[in-house]
Amino acid sequence: MSKTRVTETVLRDGHQSLIATRMRTDDMLPICKKLDKIGYWSLEVWGGATFDSCIRFLKEDPWDRLKLLKEALPKTRLQMLLRGQNLLGYRHYSDDVVKEFVKLSAQNGIDVFRVFDAMNDIRNLKSSIKAIKKNDKHAQGAISYTTSPVHNNKLFVKMALQMESMGCDSIVIKDMAGLLTPYTTSELVKALVDALEVPVQLHSHATAGLASMCQLKALEAGCSGIDTAISSFAEGTSHPTTESMVAALLNTDYDTKLNLPDLQEIGSYFYQMRKKYHQFESDFTGLDTRVQVNQVPGGMISNLSNQLKEQGELSRMNDVLKEIPKVRSELGYPPLVTPTSQIVGTQAVLNVLTGERYKTITNEVKLYLQGKYGKAPGKISKKIQQLAIGNEDVIDCRPADLLKPELSKLKSEIGKLATSKEDVITYAMFPDIGKDFLEQRAAGTLTPEYLEPIGENTASCPNAPTEFLITLHGEEYNIKVTGTGHPNQDRRPFYMTLDGVPEEIQVEILSDIDLSSSGGAVSHTGKSSKHPKASEPGHVTTSMPGVIVDVLVKVGDAVEAGTPVIITEAMKMETEIQAPISGKVTDVYISKGDTVNPDEILIAIE
Numbered sequence: 089m090s091k092t093r094v095t096e097t098v099l100r101d102g103h104q105s106l107i108a109t110r111m112r113t114d115d116m117l118p119i120c121k122k123l124d125k126i127g128y129w130s131l132e133v134w135g136g137a138t139f140d141s142c143i144r145f146l147k148e149d150p151w152d153r154l155k156l157l158k159e160a161l162p163k164t165r166l167q168m169l170l171r172g173q174n175l176l177g178y179r180h181y182s183d184d185v186v187k188e189f190v191k192l193s194a195q196n197g198i199d200v201f202r203v204f205d206a207m208n209d210i211r212n213l214k215s216s217i218k219a220i221k222k223n224d225k226h227a228q229g230a231i232s233y234t235t236s237p238v239h240n241n242k243l244f245v246k247m248a249l250q251m252e253s254m255g256c257d258s259i260v261i262k263d264m265a266g267l268l269t270p271y272t273t274s275e276l277v278k279a280l281v282d283a284l285e286v287p288v289q290l291h292s293h294a295t296a297g298l299a300s301m302c303q304l305k306a307l308e309a310g311c312s313g314i315d316t317a318i319s320s321f322a323e324g325t326s327h328p329t330t331e332s333m334v335a336a337l338l339n340t341d342y343d344t345k346l347n348l349p350d351l352q353e354i355g356s357y358f359y360q361m362r363k364k365y366h367q368f369e370s371d372f373t374g375l376d377t378r379v380q381v382n383q384v385p386g387g388m389i390s391n392l393s394n395q396l397k398e399q400g401e402l403s404r405m406n407d408v409l410k411e412i413p414k415v416r417s418e419l420g421y422p423p424l425v426t427p428t429s430q431i432v433g434t435q436a437v438l439n440v441l442t443g444e445r446y447k448t449i450t451n452e453v454k455l456y457l458q459g460k461y462g463k464a465p466g467k468i469s470k471k472i473q474q475l476a477i478g479n480e481d482v483i484d485c486r487p488a489d490l491l492k493p494e495l496s497k498l499k500s501e502i503g504k505l506a507t508s509k510e511d512v513i514t515y516a517m518f519p520d521i522g523k524d525f526l527e528q529r530a531a532g533t534l535t536p537e538y539l540e541p542i543g544e545n546t547a548s549c550p551n552a553p554t555e556f557l558i559t560l561h562g563e564e565y566n567i568k569v570t571g572t573g574h575p576n577q578d579r580r581p582f583y584m585t586l587d588g589v590p591e592e593i594q595v596e597i598l599s600d601i602d603l604s605s606s607g608g609a610v611s612h613t614g615k616s617s618k619h620p621k622a623s624e625p626g627h628v629t630t631s632m633p634g635v636i637v638d639v640l641v642k643v644g645d646a647v648e649a650g651t652p653v654i655i656t657e658a659m660k661m662e663t664e665i666q667a668p669i670s671g672k673v674t675d676v677y678i679s680k681g682d683t684v685n686p687d688e689i690l691i692a693i694e
Contacts (some may be wrong), residue, residue: 091345093129093313100132102321107140107368113153119357120160125486135168139176143525147534151510157195167200172212177517178427182491183215190219204230206428209462210250211486221255229256231261236421238466249360258287266295273302274309281310289313295379300328307342320358324374366538382409411436420464434661442631461481626693634658636682645673
């Protein structure tokens with residue numbers, strides 16, 4: 089048997105799974121020379137959440153990252169994760185955008201495109217696979233592995249054969265949540281190998297502690313390649329350790345032929361470098377067998393943890409993990425992989441935090457229930473569907489067939505801010521944050537999020553108090569600090585609860601204050617100072633903290649109860665807020681971009 093092919097994930101899925109995709113390009117480049125000499129079959133360096141993270145948090149151009157990595161890794165295939173018709177965003181794009189994205193990705197350095205659909209709807213892979221082959225690159229079709237009453241090996245083999253017939257050069261089992269068990273893996277891999285002409289690879293997360301055993305059984309059953317992560321970014325919700333698998337397979341029929349001491353040097357580099365990102369470490373990225381029940385994948389766990397922390401609700405994580413399987417069942421058992429993991433996860437969070445299931449339903453859930461992400465694997469709850477979309481039609485064709493070409497429109501919308509074809513695609517992927525990124529770049533104001541020095545947060549100072557009882561003017565207040573944000577110029581946000589109510593304060597550093605002109609060091613942007621408290625039936629509020637994406641009405645407008653009046657975003661998902669009563673808009677307290685909290689009056693209707 090030929091040597092086992094190894095795909096190294098440290099530069100993409102490894103840090104996405106463990107530190108919320110926060111590794112910066114400057115920390116990748118110094119080790120590239122050593123990575124390039126190892127002899128990996130491929131290095132996964134792009135796609136997934138990296139594009140979003142680059143422009144949202146790191147203020148890096150993701151295309152520049154790709155070019156720099158290609159230059160620094162000339163001997164090694166570079167690989168990306170592509171979400172089929174969703175590309176790297178959270179909606180389906182028209183076919184002309186898909187073609188342009190693949191073309192530019194290939195030109196800038198991607199050699200292997202691992203392409204999947206969150207619904208396992210093969211129709212949604214058609215355009216991307218065709219574009220990959222047109223650009224003479226390796227198309228790796230991915231089966232989004234999951235377990236449910238409607239998923240089985242027969243279905244997965246059927247999918248794989250369809251992808252092979254579409255031109256895929258290899259097939260990968262994408263076990264994003266670490267659900268596979270060793271003997272199940274053996275049976276599935278054998279079934280695929282017997283049916284296919286192309287090689288089979290295994291991608292499995294180590295969340296439940298089973299992935300390395302699954303990889304061994306897969307290789308014994310005929311699997312050609314495995315995904316691993318260098319030790320410093322391995323295990324837990326990441327992947328089996330590269331060095332360990334190399335050692336385990338040494339001098340066997342499955343020998344990887346990779347040099348263990350060289351790998352250990354790389355591991356030492358990332359061990360030291362990871363300390364810089366301590367603020368993004370999560371308590372929920374270690375070994376956790378509960379994944380066999382809740383099915384939450386690694387990247388989703390670390391991001392969900394950070395998102396709940398920002399909401400001041402990290403203590404509700406277990407409630408959310410219990411809610412996720414319920415929502416997934418009601419939505420017809422979609423695999424939990426981006427974007428369906430985000431769709432299901434955010435709805436579960438809303439169900440928990442609002443205290444009433446489906447009181448608030450995200451726009452993405454509504455689109456899902458309309459069939460605009462593809463065909464659900466199982467039966468959707470008619471009750472939930474009716475609640476979300478009423479009697480609206482549900483489509484049954486390939487969703488992209490309903491989309492008109494949009495590349496020209498996107499170019500026109502972004503205009504001169506886009507200085508390249510790549511900039512247009514950046515805007516297409518994430519219109520709001522993409523445009524913000526391009527505007528800041530043009531103004532020379534791109535500032536990456538703050539990295540806390542080691543020892544600055546309570547994780548490094550476990551005895552630092554986070555809960556206080558404060559007496560002010562004879563009144564007692566219970567204050568619990570739940571998190572801190574990143575400085576914006578001279579101010580820094582702190583998140584807390586005041587007598588159980590989520591609040592945010594902006595703190596200005598005292599040494600930077602001009603006392604002759606400053607009115608004080610603290611500006612409060614939470615519930616009581618920014619907007620008055622909601623108390624009347626016509627007061628429009630939000631169920632959870634978020635950002636205003638759009639205001640759909642103005643003062644003087646007449647609205648009917650149930651009419652959408654605001655769109656908010658929380659945890660990357662948008663939600664329409666509807667008018668609670670019929671009447672006339674008398675006050676609008678918010679504008680696009682504002683941060684808002686529950687129980688504030690956002691709009692008043694009488």
